[in-house]
Amino acid sequence: MATEQITLAQTIRVEGARILATLIRTVGDVQIAEDAVQEASLVALATWPTHGVPPEPRAWLTVAARRKAIDILRRERARPAKELDALRLRELETPDLPQESIVHDDLLRLIFTCCHPALSPPTRIALALRTLCGLSPAQIAGVLLTTEVAVNKRLTRGRQKIAAAHIPYRIPAEHDLPDRVPAVCGVVHSLYTAGHAPLEGDYAYDVDACAEAVRLAELLCDLLPEQPMPAAVLALLLLTEARRSTRLDDYGDVVTLDRADRNRWDGVAIARGIALLNDSLLRTERQADPYQLQAAIAAEHARASSYEATDWAEIVRLYDLLLSIAPSEAARLGRAVAVAETFGAAIGLTALDGLASSSRLHAVRAELLAREHRYTEAIAELDESLAGNATAQERSHRRQRRDTFLQLTKSQEN
Known part of the structure; x- marks a missing residue:
């Protein structure tokens, strides 16, 4: 891909939502705004390779999208039973960019x-x-x-x-916000x-x-500084982001949680996440919502000095609470993993029974079967996992695990 195309793709990716939001505010129509941004992107693809990438790509793209929105609104005027909104056009034609x-x-x-x-x-x-x-x-x-x-x-x-x-x-009136x-x-x-956690693609x-x-x-x-739920969501995101730098090694291979270098976790983000969680829980008098419970689970992982030191029994308890108020397949799968760490692989395998088939379920079952030295069954589960959706890194990791189990199977036969 040419440099201009890469720059345009990055601009759209990082700034596209802001450009789109500004247009929607003015136009009042999501489809027209989206069409305008798309048309402006096509113009950029046609002109940037010849004239070069502008010094401020987002500003250029915003102006181009405004012009395209004006063109679309004028075309709308030409259609039967359509009236031109002069106020919308006037604001679109204002040269100043929004602060x-x-x-x-x-x-x-x-x-x-x-x-x-x-x-x-x-x-x-x-x-x-x-x-x-x-x-x-x-x-x-x-x-x-x-x-x-x-x-x-x-x-x-x-x-x-x-x-x-x-x-x-x-933004709605204050009394409408809670809804x-x-x-x-x-x-x-x-x-x-x-x-x-993308289900597939080239990136982890x-x-x-x-x-x-x-x-x-x-x-x-x-x-919403007084609302507990936004604080809980931010806490969950910060506690999860704090561990992101250790999810892949220097070669781009998957690093499982038990092998992660916890010294590289973001201690500042963890401390802030835990503080936000505690403040959120105080505001609800310890009656946790789903985001608070998920953040509490993430906090248990974040505060443990090692994988072995993790309070898995507490994580099982938190998952049980989560499932009681917001049941989901993802929570059931997470609970099964925590059960396996608390009570052993055999009990963990039982906890997996009844879960809906998915690529990640088969991968988890394979690991638990391998702990029980049932390598042939583990290989079959990984084959099922590889037949489903997964990122390129996850596929590579599962193939490596399959090769390891295959070697262990041969060792058992000998």
């Missing part, structure tokens, strides 16, 4: 628009993941465990409902999950998506 503080406000407005109570929870998350971080329908389908066709339908219905119901593009906080937190957490994690999720969580905490 950074206004851009932040635009992003918050976009989150709250996507999370309007009139939209169904899956539609809110799908729409936000598409507009906030530019995830493709296929990537969103992976996060929501659904199909690409279903995601496209949700996106279309969501945009149509926002337009038809004239859902305002603004939207869970949905907004769900969007931020889903964005982080999409970056931290998406640094930009994770950073954007943390930044949005910070903005939410600033907007």
Whole structure:
């Protein structure tokens, strides 16, 4: 890929949500704003290779997107039964770029628009993941465990409902905030999950998506300083991010938690995450919500001096609480791992019974079978795992584990 294309891709990836949010504020239409950004990107691809990358790529792309939005609005005027919104055009034609503080406000407005109570929870998350971080329908389908066709339908219905119901593009009044906080937190957490644990692709994690999720969580905490849930979400993200630098070794290979160099974990992020969690729990009088419980699990890992010193029994207890209020396959799988560490691999294997088939489930079962010296069965599970979705790094790791189990099988036969 040419340097200009790489620069454009990075600009869209990192700054696209801000550009889009600013346009949506002015235009009041998600589809028109998205079309304008896409058309501006095509212009950049055509002109940057010839004229060079501009000194300020985001500013150039923002201006180009504004112009494309103006063109789209003028084309709309030519259609029957369409009227031109002069106010929207006037604001689009204003030459000054928005200041950074206004851009932040635009992003918050976009989150709250996507999370309007009139939209169904899956539609809110799908729409936000598409507009906030530019995830493709296929990537969103992976996060929501659904199909690409279903995601496209949700996106279309969501945009149509926002337009038809004239859902305002603004942060709601203070008395309306509590109804939207869970949905907004769900969007931020889903964005982080999409970056931290992609189901497939060439990268083990998406640094930009994770950073954007943390930044949005910070903005939410600033907007809602007295609300416990945003603090819990930020705590969870910080405690998880603190360990990211040790997930891969210098060669790009997967490093499992038991082999991680804990001296490289971000102690400042861990301390702040635990403080945010404690403050959040005090505000709910220790009646934990799902994000607080997930953050508490992450805190147990973060505060342990070694893998062996981890309080696995406490993690099992926290997972039991989590499953009682927010059951999910991911939580059940995490609990099974903690059960295996607490009571042994055989009990852990029993805990896996009944879970929905997935690539990660087969990989976990393979490891527990190997602890029981059932290497032939472990190899079969890894074969099942490799047949499903996984990142390139995870596939490489599982193939290495398969080779190890194969050698152990031969040793058993001898």
